[in-house]
Amino acid sequence: xxxxxxxxxxxxxxxxxxxxxxxxxxxxxxxATRNGEVETAxxxxxxxxxxxxxxxxxxxxxxxxxxxxxxxxxxxxxALAVAESQPAVAPTPLAPAxxxxxxxxxxxxxxxxxxxxxxxxxxLLSADAALRGDPRIVRTQARCLSLxxxxxxxxxxxxxxxxxxxxxxxxxLAAAVEADELQVRSWPGEHDGGVAxxxxxxxxxxxxxxxxxxxxxxxxxxLAAPDCPAGVRTVVLHGEQVGLQLHESIGHALExxxxxxGELSYAGGSWVGPGDLGSLRYGSEAxxxxxxxxxxxxxxxxxxxxxxxxxxxxxLIRSGRLLGALSSRESAGAVGLDSSGGCARADGHSRQxxxxxxxxxLDPGDAGSLADLVADTDDGLYLExxxxxxxxxxxxxxxxxxxxxxxxxxxxxxxxxxxxxxxGITPRFWGGLDAVCGGDEWRLWGLLNCGKGEPGQVMHVSxxxxxxxxxxxxxxxxG
Amino acid sequence: MSGDALVALAERGLxxxxxxxLVTVTHERSLLSRFARSRPTQATDxxxxxxxxxxxxxxxxxxxxxVGIDDVALRDAAGRAAAAAEAAARAxxxxxxxxxxxxxxxxxxxxxxxxxxxxxPRRAGAALQAAFAVAADAGAEAFGxxxxxxxxxxxxxxxxxxxxxxxxxxxxxxxxRDDRGRSGFAAAASTRAADMDMRSLAEGAAARLxxxxxxxxxxxxxxxxxxxxxxxxxxxxxxxxxxFNGLAHAEGRGALAGRLGTRVAAAGVNLxxxxxxxxxxxxxxDAEGVAKAPRPxxxxxxxxxxxxxxxxxxxxxxxARSTGHALAxxxxxxxxxxTNLVLAGGGAASVEELAAPIERGIYVTxxxxxxxxxxxxxxxxxxxxxxxxxxxxxxxxxxxxxVRFTDSVLRLLDGTEALGAHPRLVTEGExxxxxFASGVLCPPLRARGWRVTGATPGGA
Numbered sequence: 001x002x003x004x005x006x007x008x009x010x011x012x013x014x015x016x017x018x019x020x021x022x023x024x025x026x027x028x029x030x031x032a033t034r035n036g037e038v039e040t041a042x043x044x045x046x047x048x049x050x051x052x053x054x055x056x057x058x059x060x061x062x063x064x065x066x067x068x069x070x071x072x073x074x075x076x077x078x079a080l081a082v083a084e085s086q087p088a089v090a091p092t093p094l095a096p097a098x099x100x101x102x103x104x105x106x107x108x109x110x111x112x113x114x115x116x117x118x119x120x121x122x123x124l125l126s127a128d129a130a131l132r133g134d135p136r137i138v139r140t141q142a143r144c145l146s147l148x149x150x151x152x153x154x155x156x157x158x159x160x161x162x163x164x165x166x167x168x169x170x171x172x173l174a175a176a177v178e179a180d181e182l183q184v185r186s187w188p189g190e191h192d193g194g195v196a197x198x199x200x201x202x203x204x205x206x207x208x209x210x211x212x213x214x215x216x217x218x219x220x221x222x223l224a225a226p227d228c229p230a231g232v233r234t235v236v237l238h239g240e241q242v243g244l245q246l247h248e249s250i251g252h253a254l255e256x257x258x259x260x261x262g263e264l265s266y267a268g269g270s271w272v273g274p275g276d277l278g279s280l281r282y283g284s285e286a287x288x289x290x291x292x293x294x295x296x297x298x299x300x301x302x303x304x305x306x307x308x309x310x311x312x313x314x315x316l317i318r319s320g321r322l323l324g325a326l327s328s329r330e331s332a333g334a335v336g337l338d339s340s341g342g343c344a345r346a347d348g349h350s351r352q353x354x355x356x357x358x359x360x361x362l363d364p365g366d367a368g369s370l371a372d373l374v375a376d377t378d379d380g381l382y383l384e385x386x387x388x389x390x391x392x393x394x395x396x397x398x399x400x401x402x403x404x405x406x407x408x409x410x411x412x413x414x415x416x417x418x419x420x421x422x423x424g425i426t427p428r429f430w431g432g433l434d435a436v437c438g439g440d441e442w443r444l445w446g447l448l449n450c451g452k453g454e455p456g457q458v459m460h461v462s463x464x465x466x467x468x469x470x471x472x473x474x475x476x477x478x479g
Numbered sequence: 480m481s482g483d484a485l486v487a488l489a490e491r492g493l494x495x496x497x498x499x500x501l502v503t504v505t506h507e508r509s510l511l512s513r514f515a516r517s518r519p520t521q522a523t524d525x526x527x528x529x530x531x532x533x534x535x536x537x538x539x540x541x542x543x544x545x546v547g548i549d550d551v552a553l554r555d556a557a558g559r560a561a562a563a564a565e566a567a568a569r570a571x572x573x574x575x576x577x578x579x580x581x582x583x584x585x586x587x588x589x590x591x592x593x594x595x596x597x598x599x600p601r602r603a604g605a606a607l608q609a610a611f612a613v614a615a616d617a618g619a620e621a622f623g624x625x626x627x628x629x630x631x632x633x634x635x636x637x638x639x640x641x642x643x644x645x646x647x648x649x650x651x652x653x654x655x656r657d658d659r660g661r662s663g664f665a666a667a668a669s670t671r672a673a674d675m676d677m678r679s680l681a682e683g684a685a686a687r688l689x690x691x692x693x694x695x696x697x698x699x700x701x702x703x704x705x706x707x708x709x710x711x712x713x714x715x716x717x718x719x720x721x722x723f724n725g726l727a728h729a730e731g732r733g734a735l736a737g738r739l740g741t742r743v744a745a746a747g748v749n750l751x752x753x754x755x756x757x758x759x760x761x762x763x764x765d766a767e768g769v770a771k772a773p774r775p776x777x778x779x780x781x782x783x784x785x786x787x788x789x790x791x792x793x794x795x796x797x798x799a800r801s802t803g804h805a806l807a808x809x810x811x812x813x814x815x816x817x818t819n820l821v822l823a824g825g826g827a828a829s830v831e832e833l834a835a836p837i838e839r840g841i842y843v844t845x846x847x848x849x850x851x852x853x854x855x856x857x858x859x860x861x862x863x864x865x866x867x868x869x870x871x872x873x874x875x876x877x878x879x880x881x882v883r884f885t886d887s888v889l890r891l892l893d894g895t896e897a898l899g900a901h902p903r904l905v906t907e908g909e910x911x912x913x914x915f916a917s918g919v920l921c922p923p924l925r926a927r928g929w930r931v932t933g934a935t936p937g938g939a
Contacts, residue, residue, distance in 0.1 A: 177855075455523060
């Protein structure tokens with residue numbers, strides 16, 4: 001795979017200041033059932049090349065679905081043309097990176113593409129059937145995803161590496177309707193939290209058939225549950241919701257391109273300024289956050305990012321204090337860092353690498369198990385499984401809703417509430433973090449719908465979290 | 480590739496498929512240039528050719544993409560699609576009625592502009608220069624995007640159906656930001672790149688920075704509101720998903736379940752899906768090859784119809800037929816949605832005229848990160864962005880900090896008192912995955928009692 005790429009970047013020498021070329025081969029199988037029938041059977045494969053050049057201070061990128069020499073050379077020609085058509089600006093430094101060499105392969109115990117489609121559909125149909133029975137369940141769904149991505153990369157800096165990642169997972173969902181009320185319950189969540197950098201063993205571990213009756217029962221129970229009362233409350237968040245909270249209000253806010261204003265045309269900026277690195281109090285002493293591209297099983301794990309920088313573990317927040325940010329070679333160079341954080345990632349061959357999350361995770365704490373944390377909470381709410389999310393363009397003011405809430409009274413879980421939501425301001429909210437469950441409760445949650453960039457790019461990331469407790473949270477909407 | 484060449488490729492792919500099958504060929508060429516802090520930050524040139532084969536077996540569909548366009552690649556894709564469909568069928572017959580027949584009236588439209596299809600990157604460079612110059616004159620920095628695309632789609636099916644459609648699209652936006660962190664926004668969309676006047680857009684964005692006062696913070700509450708077209712379009716796009724999706728409607732999850740034929744909006748609200756109307760991004764057929772046609776959705780405030788693909792129509796029963804709104808062969812898990820929404824204009828000449836009757840309210844330029852809170856009741860939440868202003872005594876006055884709203888779109892349409900006279904094509908221009916340009920043609924509007932539930936703290 002590398003020969004054409006190396007030849008392409010060799011041809012770029014002397015015509016630009018820097019060039020890299022990536023070939024991405026993808027195989028993706030999506031299977032889904034709906035209401036007891038097979039709904040989706042899609043076996044998608046793609047192959048193509050993307051070439052990026054830098055002329056003065058201007059980038060140019062071009063892609064082709066022809067990964068051969070002709071396609072790659074045409075992409076180089078077009079990348080140079082679009083770079084040269086930009087208004088001329090002085091270049092900014094790129095943080096240095098050692099030449100990426102070798103091959104990296106992600107974990108996969110059981111090749112999901114070797115499992116017959118019939119067997120996968122049998123599992124999904126069994127799970128779907130276990131969701132049905134009550135006539136108030138109007139929609140059932142079971143799905144699984146298998147994805148294999150092989151990437152080759154070469155650059156004028158001497159990079160020449162290949163890597164292969166396998167992703168696999170699944171989920172189930174039940175929607176119940178009665179009168180004018182619609183309630184949805186899912187496992188392990190609608191954001192594909194059950195997908196990991198793994199093989200078919202990941203789907204089996206999710207126990208979709210065994211979880212289905214509980215999911216359906218809870219969807220039905222929600223129809224008759226009272227609305228979650230509004231007020232300022234102590235809130236315990238399930239790990240999946242902690243993951244999305246982390247994603248939106250810490251992960252995106254610490255992308256260095258956003259901090260520098262480079263994403264203002266679409267995804268927005270950040271409430272964090274470049275001068276805040278190393279000094280800003282982001283949250284309470286209980287808050288520790290890392291971005292770790294070396295975590296086994298993470299969707300943000302890799303050998304090298306998409307500009308050839310090795311995957312690495314970055315400490316972002318320690319004891320509530322901001323230490324670092326997610327960076328690429330260009331953004332790191334812009335603030336004078338010695339090296340990139342290795343966070344430049346691209347959605348396939350037809351998109352240019354931009355700053356993305358890897359596996360941004362909350363450090364486990366010392367609050368024991370979820371049961372221990374609930375037992376330690378006198379009065380509050382336990383919220384589980386995200387169903388709605390929104391945050392402003394500086395990642396400061398957010399509002400989330402979850403599928404279920406349960407009252408916590410005198411250290412015990414009590415009545416079920418429907419339609420819970422909460423809102424907050426990022427540093428105040430994380431300042432209210434006073435307990436995180438321990439390592440036994442900590443796990444990775446996948447997230448497949450992280451959108452950013454123009455043209456749009458969807459990135460797969462994981463967040464390692466444990467259930468956590470937050471004080472003084474506005475539950476319900478004001479006004 | 481020419482339209483004829485794409486049709487020939489689709490038919491060559493079909494020759495490798497056994498049984499009932501549909502081959503879709505898409506050729507995207509596009510340019511996109513981004514800028515930030517009055518510097519170019521990214522310039523992208525995409526040239527992608529994709530072939531997908533869909534096979535139908537006993538009411539089950541499966542789709543496979545080809546890796547390449549030679550006969551080996553096409554045969555392999557056809558084989559994978561057939562194998563997957565047959566595996567699905569062995570799990571039991573499905574309810575998909577079958578691919579459409581050959582008798583479809585694909586109306587020609589004027590959505591292909593040869594000049595735009597030239598995709599000259601120098602046009603992008605000139606647009607960026609214009610934005611930088613205007614921002615500099617205003618003492619601000621420019622951020623934004625210029626993009627143009629030319630996408631042709633050809634289909635061929637074993638039922639005898641075949642056709643080709645082409646659409647060019649262009650989108651440009653500018654955000655001007657001053658040294659206090661305040662920002663203003665302007666955007667335009669069209670089928671013609673020549674319509675993108677970046678200088679004019681930048682001037683419009685810079686004009687929103689003019690009121691010199693510090694932004695005020697508005698407490699939560701219900702406020703009369705003037706939503707500019709970009710904000711209206713963002714809400715209507717969500718309404719399309721939540722209210723007019725024929726699959727959700729048939730399953731009882733839709734917002735209009737049990738409400739068709741009843742009044743759901745003010746009498747002045749007329750909403751349709753109009754894929755042939757001038758100034759939209761027109762299309763001849765949907766992803767299953769069904770011809771696009773106008774479909775009234777809300778007329779004089781009364782909900783009339785939802786939209787269907789072939790699968791959702793089968794679920795709905797009662798003689799329902801596809802209305803040409805499939806986003807993928809077989810419809811997919813999400814179901815059909817309208818992609819050419821048009822909200823009819825009213826009589827107000829300008830946003831200033833819309834604001835005139837409001838004693839104390841809000842003028843909103845655009846929205847950000849809108850998401851559904853309660854889909855059945857079309858309750859959405861989101862933030863305002865890049866230009867939110869207090870309306871006082873009928874005049875758009877001082878700037879406000881961005882606010883969060885949590886409110887029902889249908890309630891907002893029910894409270895709509897007046898509409899602007901000049902609908903504008905608005906879009907987010909996001910282009911995730913394969914380029915599929917869509918937008919909403921809509922005017923600004925004035926509505927009563929928009930529910931504000933929070934505000935961004937200082938610095939916005």
